[in-house]
Amino acid sequence: MMDRVYFWVVFMAFFLLLSVTSAETVQVREALVQFMEKLAPGNNPGDENWGWNISSDPCIDAWKGISCDISMQFVKKIVLDQLNFTGVLDAASVCSAKNLAVLSLSNNNVSGMLTYDISNCTRLTHLYLHGNNFSGNLPGSLSRLSNLKRLVVSDNRFSGGIPDISRVSGLLTFLAQNNQFDGVIPKFEFSNLEEFNVSNNNLSGSIPDVEGRFNASSFLGNPGLCGKPLPNTCPPPVAEKKGSSSKMYLIYLGYVLIGLILVSLIALKVIRKNKRKEKKEIAKKGLQTDATKDKIISSTSSESKRGGNISEYSITSVESGMGSSSLVVLSSPVVNGLKFEDLLRSPAELIGRGRHGSLYKVTLNSGVTLAVKRIRDWDISRDDFKKRVHIIDQVKHPNVMPIIAYYCSSQEQLVVYEFQQNGSLFRLLHGSENGHLFDWGSRLSVTARIAEALAFMHEGLQGDGIAHGNLKSSNILLNNGMEPCISEYGLSVVNNQDSSFLAPNDSFQENTSSPVNNMSNAFKADVYGLGILLLELLTGKLVQNNGFDLGLWVNSAIREEWTVEVFDKTLIAEGASEERMVNLLQIALKCINSSPEERPSMREVSVIINSIKEYEEKSLSSEA
């Protein structure tokens, strides 16, 4: 308890200290006040909390429309929509707030030009200027805003050509309808764009290939535009008429070739499929007849490329005396009276293989599906293994998968869980949907659940020194209610030879004299694992090399002050709170501190993640 209080005091003091020692400088304040004077000349609303004066601080005194980072140091957002401003945008002044990420002035009556200086807002991600009275060209310097995600300039009087901003690779939105732009549509990375509209301008020429992502309604009202997706085709270019018949001939020949290739590919696939089916049938038969003797599951599938390959247990007879009695069923309503033979007789499908063993999906005759983890190369005696499983079974948390049954011989161990249909966190993040369905709110609540469950397990198993040992997104499964369930708790032992679940600097060699230290390091290795999991959820990036690379990358991005760049594109796109993403990022970085002693305990992590989650929920309910 004292520990916790102490931690909070340090945590809060840290932020207070930051906010006292440095805030936006006087120059920045002056520039912001000037920006406001030009935006709303002689129009200081009679709101006493308006701020925007030189004698107060934009963050601490919460000037109207301004949001800052959590340390209350830097202005990050300026949102001044629908306030009847009639002045001009002084880009040079507002860009002296170097950390500005969001500038929104929509639906005012701002006139004048958007000047070249806007490129000095290098961190800008969102620029909303729609519904004003801007005129003149869009500056080409927009292409230097490499962090830009959303650019909305619709419903103004902008004119001239649209600049080429295809260099801004992360751009998701370009809305410029209802202006007076002319010239041709420049290059865009249409495959990345989510929103695009240039309707009701005076654009001309042929529309570039929009890769099927946008329809005519993005281009209407431009008399000079032609080509797909508009109904009017472009007139053929005059110079290319010569030799067009031979060109057409080549094109047709191309089609014929492609057709031939397709046909042969399909034929090949059909043949392969049939072959595989035969194989499977043979394998199943073999399994059923052999399984009457005492068996042990041994070497597995022939192929295990990504994807759900069906494969077979191959069964080999081993020493007798290890019959069905070796399968110990812990209390479980799902598989009353499960026998080892039942497992062997049932069709099994290899669903995963890693350094520490393989995972099978087994469907019993009764229709119940089980996940069977087969552990490889674990130097543990039968008694120690039994003891360990029973200890783990004593500590139950709803977000940790209970072990249904286990089997151990001198060579290997099997652990049986209920099979979860909804896959893993890994699949949710990196599967075909690519994290699109996994929004910020869900990610936050999933991590809060996981951290809470791990803290509970750590406390319950502290004395026995049993940590999870192999925390990663593929070990977090989703149950029927899409609640996270931590699988394989305690089935990996971290020892001197195998430091795969530690940061590269964690080494036990020096500590062999002190088993207590080893134990607490095992828990700190879980904290590291959770830190990497948090980074995976925040960045949407794949974890390799135990997350060491990901940690390095995030750390270097932060050193270069590209914090916004590290976050998952889909999170930015949905408008997730950057402040809370940064909060979570900071916890993650503490968790992956290269020295284990510096890492917080799982309980401390859980408390902080929960407070971020509560904060998120509060802010949502106040917005609604």
Ligand SMILES: *[C@@H]1O[C@H](CO)[C@@H](O)[C@H](O)[C@H]1NC(C)=O
């Ligand atoms: C400046 O803004 C602060 C914060 O809104 C306000 O409390 C203060 O009265 C203002 N000062 C002046 C001189 O307007």
Ligand SMILES: *[C@@H]1O[C@H](CO)[C@@H](O)[C@H](O)[C@H]1NC(C)=O
């Ligand atoms: C803006 O002007 C409209 C019409 O004059 C008025 O109804 C509205 O209250 C004004 N909004 C603000 C924020 O001053």
Ligand SMILES: *[C@@H]1O[C@H](CO)[C@@H](O)[C@H](O)[C@H]1NC(C)=O
């Ligand atoms: C823009 O930023 C550069 C480099 O930080 C600086 O030299 C320049 O004066 C700035 N321009 C304006 C108009 O503030």
Ligand SMILES: *[C@@H]1O[C@H](CO)[C@@H](O)[C@H](O)[C@H]1NC(C)=O
């Ligand atoms: C916008 O400002 C101009 C003067 O600058 C004024 O004539 C016009 O009525 C204003 N429009 C709106 C919608 O407030």
Ligand SMILES: *[C@@H]1O[C@H](CO)[C@@H](O)[C@H](O)[C@H]1NC(C)=O
């Ligand atoms: C835009 O500005 C022009 C001239 O500055 C003015 O005549 C016009 O009324 C303004 N339009 C709107 C919608 O305020």
Ligand SMILES: *[C@@H]1O[C@H](CO)[C@@H](O)[C@H](O)[C@H]1NC(C)=O
């Ligand atoms: C549109 O562009 C054409 C030239 O491409 C020009 O002749 C015409 O005047 C423009 N129309 C408007 C309304 O600006």
Ligand SMILES: *[C@@H]1O[C@H](CO)[C@@H](O)[C@H](O)[C@H]1NC(C)=O
């Ligand atoms: C065009 O796309 C928009 C959204 O991108 C959609 O709302 C609209 O229905 C589509 N129109 C047609 C004709 O397909």
Ligand SMILES: *[C@@H]1O[C@H](CO)[C@@H](O)[C@H](O)[C@H]1NC(C)=O
């Ligand atoms: C594009 O803008 C026009 C004009 O505001 C609108 O009618 C159309 O629905 C928009 N199309 C899309 C796809 O947003």
